[in-house]
Amino acid sequence: MNDITYLTKNYDKKIEKIKALGADVNFLFITDVHSGLNRQSSQNSKYRKPEDFELSENAIEAMRYVAERCDIDFVLSGGDVGNDYAPTPELVRKEISDFYDNLYSLPVPVHCCVGNHDDAVGWSAEIGRTVKNYAISPSEMHALCMRNNPTDENYYYFDHEKSGLRFVILNIADHPYIPDENGNYTHGWGVDFSEKQLLWLDNEALVTDKPCVILCHMPISCKGIFGCGGYPYGFKEKNDFPRGDEIMKCIRKHGNVCMWLAGHVHADNLRYGDGDLEGVLTVTTDGSFLDPQMQPLPEREFGEETETVFDVFSIKDNYLYITRFGAGLDRQANLCHTARVMPMQMVWRAGKLMHNA
Numbered sequence: 001m002n003d004i005t006y007l008t009k010n011y012d013k014k015i016e017k018i019k020a021l022g023a024d025v026n027f028l029f030i031t032d033v034h035s036g037l038n039r040q041s042s043q044n045s046k047y048r049k050p051e052d053f054e055l056s057e058n059a060i061e062a063m064r065y066v067a068e069r070c071d072i073d074f075v076l077s078g079g080d081v082g083n084d085y086a087p088t089p090e091l092v093r094k095e096i097s098d099f100y101d102n103l104y105s106l107p108v109p110v111h112c113c114v115g116n117h118d119d120a121v122g123w124s125a126e127i128g129r130t131v132k133n134y135a136i137s138p139s140e141m142h143a144l145c146m147r148n149n150p151t152d153e154n155y156y157y158f159d160h161e162k163s164g165l166r167f168v169i170l171n172i173a174d175h176p177y178i179p180d181e182n183g184n185y186t187h188g189w190g191v192d193f194s195e196k197q198l199l200w201l202d203n204e205a206l207v208t209d210k211p212c213v214i215l216c217h218m219p220i221s222c223k224g225i226f227g228c229g230g231y232p233y234g235f236k237e238k239n240d241f242p243r244g245d246e247i248m249k250c251i252r253k254h255g256n257v258c259m260w261l262a263g264h265v266h267a268d269n270l271r272y273g274d275g276d277l278e279g280v281l282t283v284t285t286d287g288s289f290l291d292p293q294m295q296p297l298p299e300r301e302f303g304e305e306t307e308t309v310f311d312v313f314s315i316k317d318n319y320l321y322i323t324r325f326g327a328g329l330d331r332q333a334n335l336c337h338t339a340r341v342m343p344m345q346m347v348w349r350a351g352k353l354m355h356n357a
């Protein structure tokens with residue numbers, strides 16, 4: 001096993017802080033690992049040293065270090081985990097399956113959503129290689145990363161008893177996967193959200209008194225989210241989430257979504273929505289992938305603690321504490337809809353605070 005002290009040497013204080021919170025739920029979140037991409041691109045680069053790459057197995061071992069030392073309930077993965085730019089179908093499959101085998105070896109349950117890079121169709125179509133040889137089908141994806149999904153779909157939900165929260169895992173790679181006459185999929189880089197998934201969200205997943213946390217690779221709205229557009233400006237005017245308006249209306253109707261958790265943008269954002277998303281906190285986190293060209297902040301360095309990024313999310317009543325391991329900062333926020341759905345805890349808490357004043 002590799003020595004990961006360079007990553008974990010300053011973790012213990014943060015772990016003590018998480019323990020002291022006594023939260024109702026603690027979960028690890030890692031996203032946009034793009035495992036193996038830097039190893040490939042650093043080998044023949046004029047601008048990079050050949051040793052300028054990170055290993056996803058080291059990031060996962062760093063997560064194991066945390067999971068073995070404090071009360072972690074489960075792991076969430078935000079998608080875009082493998083290297084769809086790998087030169088052969090075998091390598092594409094090896095990067096993604098090695099990553100998931102490592103991730104699922106952590107000592108707590110693991111839940112994953114699918115990203116837009118994960119099926120390897122976009123890049124394969126763009127450079128004209130035979131897409132069908134590289135493409136990872138929905139059923140193949142299901143076997144790779146839906147190991148705790150009780151359904152046959154690549155979306156599902158699970159309830160966490162102690163916190164009373166429901167976690168809803170959505171799939172933005174919900175393509176029809178209809179091959180053309182050559183057996184190739186033609187959806188390219190596009191993202192998709194089927195009507196079937198929308199009906200399931202509306203008629204099943206959000207039909208609950210529990211406050212809901214949504215995990216999805218992409219933020220539902222680009223508004224005010226840095227990283228949706230290209231750097232350095234970073235913003236995108238038009239929302240491109242498939243069926244985005246219908247999903248936001250569905251969220252408004254049910255009124256119980258407290259947080260939308262996403263990756264994809266490779267940047268840290270905390271933003272409360274407006275309109276149909278009023279009171280919904282969108283959280284995105286920086287990618288674990290160290291992108292030396294595109295990402296000036298937070299500062300990252302191969303072989304240092306800042307090589308990777310993952311968080312522990314702790315929720316206690318309606319308070320969210322995000323503890324950062326690696327590059328970047330800790331964050332805190334209120335979960336508004338959690339307060340609305342769980343008024344009794346709030347009354348109790350307010351009374352306790354007044355009593356102690």
Ligand SMILES: [Fe+2]
Pocket residue numbers: 080115116117217263264265
């Ligand atoms: Fe992505």
